[in-house]
Every structure is written in structure tokens, then in C-alpha cells.
Amino acid sequence: MQGGLEFKTEIELLSRVHHKNLVSLMGFCFEKGEQILVYEYVSNGSLKDSLSGKSGIRLDWMRRLRVALGAASGLAYLHEFANPPIIHRDIKSNNILLDESLNAKVSDFGLSKPIVDSEGSYVITQVKGTMGYMDPEYYMTHKLTEKSDVYSFGVLMLELLTARKPIEHGKYIVREVQETMDQTKDLYNLHEFLDPAIGLGTTLKGLQKFVDLAMWCVKESGSDRPMMVEVVKEIENIMELVGVNLDANSTSISASYEETSKGNSPYPGYPYS
Structure with a gap:
């Protein structure tokens, strides 16, 4: 019912991006008004289903770190290797799918936007996305940048930690964590x-660093947030701290990217105040 634009966008983008952490488009049909997209089958559904308990899959700390790394790697690929760079614009737990090995695959590119502007850094566009995950700077200025995806990913990281919706009972998870966290206390309080x-009840090594990274991603100003390649590197460092043996592909993720390439809101009408 959304019409032809999202349909066309998804076909165009997924026809030219290929990465193990992006869902693959197998084919499409556009006959007699039928708009059908055929994707690879991703057997374990969405991350949201697993976090909510709907799928019956238990995601322990190690598995959540792997999911975070996979999703971050897929996003970094879009930002760094796609030509022109692609901003997903709707990163959320519903759009992260898990395969039979619980590897994360970023999906749903209907709102994605290539950056073809001459500055090569942002595009002025109508605000679209999902409230709770949406970058407030983009919401206020209509300037969409890669850092808008970084903000959404930071919210996703907090969702991985809490299994809570970003906005629940009128409370916004970013604000709640900012106001409660105390770096001098165990598990940051x-x-x-x-x-x-x-x-x-178990030792959650690296959890504080994970929280620090999430809060870096959700900084008020996009210029204060990390690039997705930096996020990938930080998550890899956390996994090494935990003692996870990254396979050859994983350990080369951030290296290959490197080779290629506060307080109260200053915005009136800030959406999550």
C-alpha cells in the first residue's frame, strides 16, 4: 500500500549492495499491479521477536554482542562501501533479522537514501523513520546524515541491553539511562x-564499555557521535575483552574499513524531551 517509490528504492539498493550482514534480494515481481519482493529466508525472524520472548530464542550476553557486531558491520558497509553511500533511515530491532546461526542481517531498505549531494555528507529530506529510534537532530533540521543511523543504532544497543521498547509508558529509554547511570557503581547502576x-548473576564483562558506546552513539549532536566503522571496532574490542574468538572474517571487518576509508537539547520541540 506504500506505493511504488519504496518498492523501487529497495530493488535499486539491494541489487547493488552485497554483504553477509545485509538481507539478500532474490527477485521481484511487478505485474498487473502486484509488487512482490523475494528475499533470502531468514529462519529466526526479527531481533525484536527474540528480545520480547516471542521466538523462544534466549539471547545471552555473548549472543547479543555478536548480533550488535553483525548489525554494525552491515551498516558500516552501507556507509563506507556503497557508492554512493547509503543511509538506512529505519534501524530498529524489527529490521534486524537473525539467521539459523543467529547472525544479524539488516533488512527493510524501503526508506533508505543514497547520499548523492555534492557535499557528500548529508541530504535534505522529509523526515521518515520510527519514533524512538529517530535522530532528534535529523527530526529538527531535516538534514539526514550517516550519523542519523548511528543514533538509531545507539538506541538499538540500549534495546539489546534492556529488551525494552525505546518509548514505553511515555518514558524514553535514552533519557532514562542517562538519568540513572552512575559510572562509579556496579553495572553503572x-x-x-x-x-x-x-x-x-554472571559476570557481564564489557557491559560498561557497551553502555559507554551506546551513549556515545546517542549524543545530541551528530558531529559528537562515532562513525559506524568506529562502532564496529569498539564492539570487536569488547568481544576480545570478553574472550570471544573472532573468526578470520570478523577480525578483518574493521581493518578492511580502515583501509578503505550533551546535556539538555538545544532544539525547541525536541521529540523525546
Whole structure:
């Protein structure tokens, strides 16, 4: 029902991007008004289903780190290797799919936008996306940049930690964590927010660094946020700290990218105040 634009966008983008952490487009049909997209089958559904308990899959701390790394790698590929660079514009747990090995695949490119502007850094566009995940700077200025995806990814990281929706009972998870976290206390004083299924009661190595990275991603100003390639590197560092043996492909992710390439909101009408 969304019409031909999203349909065409998805076909054009997915026909020219290929990465193990992006869902693959197998084919499409556009006959007699039928708009059909055929994707690879991703057997374990969405990350949202797993975090909510709907899928029956238990995501412990290690698995969540792997999901975060996979999703970050797919996004970094879009930002760094696509020509022109592609901004996803709708990163959320519903759009991260898990395959039979629980590898993350970024999906749903209907709102994605290539950056073809002469500056090569942003595009002025109508605000689209999902409230709760949406970059407030983009919301206010209509300037869409790669850092808008970084903000959404930061919210996704908090969702991985808490299994809560970004906005629940009128409360915004970013604000809640900002106001509660205390770096001098165990687990940054976030016990009440953490999803019990993550493995509370066990040693959650690297959790504080993961929180720090998430809060870096959701900085008010896009210029203060990391690039997705930096996010990938930071998550890899956390996984090494935890003792995860990254396979040859994983350990080369950030290296290959390197070779290629606060306070109250200053915005009136800030969407999550």
C-alpha cells in the first residue's frame, strides 16, 4: 500500500549492495499491479521477536554482542562501501533479522537514501523513520546524515541491553539511562533496566564499555557521535575483552574499513524531551 517509490528504492539498493550482514534480494515481481519482493529466508525472524520472548530464542550476553557486531558491520558497509553511500533511515530491532546461526542481517531498505549531494555528507529530506529510534537532530533540521543511523543504532544497543521498547509508558529509554547511570557503581547502576535473560548473576564483562558506546552513539549532536566503522571496532574490542574468538572474517571487518576509508537539547520541540 506504500506505493511504488519504496518498492523501487529497495530493488535499486539491494541489487547493488552485497554483504553477509545485509538481507539478500532474490527477485521481484511487478505485474498487473502486484509488487512482490523475494528475499533470502531468514529462519529466526526479527531481533525484536527474540528480545520480547516471542521466538523462544534466549539471547545471552555473548549472543547479543555478536548480533550488535553483525548489525554494525552491515551498516558500516552501507556507509563506507556503497557508492554512493547509503543511509538506512529505519534501524530498529524489527529490521534486524537473525539467521539459523543467529547472525544479524539488516533488512527493510524501503526508506533508505543514497547520499548523492555534492557535499557528500548529508541530504535534505522529509523526515521518515520510527519514533524512538529517530535522530532528534535529523527530526529538527531535516538534514539526514550517516550519523542519523548511528543514533538509531545507539538506541538499538540500549534495546539489546534492556529488551525494552525505546518509548514505553511515555518514558524514553535514552533519557532514562542517562538519568540513572552512575559510572562509579556496579553495572553503572543500571540493574533495574537490564534484561534478566542477558545473564544477570554472571559476570557481564564489557557491559560498561557497551553502555559507554551506546551513549556515545546517542549524543545530541551528530558531529559528537562515532562513525559506524568506529562502532564496529569498539564492539570487536569488547568481544576480545570478553574472550570471544573472532573468526578470520570478523577480525578483518574493521581493518578492511580502515583501509578503505550533551546535556539538555538545544532544539525547541525536541521529540523525546
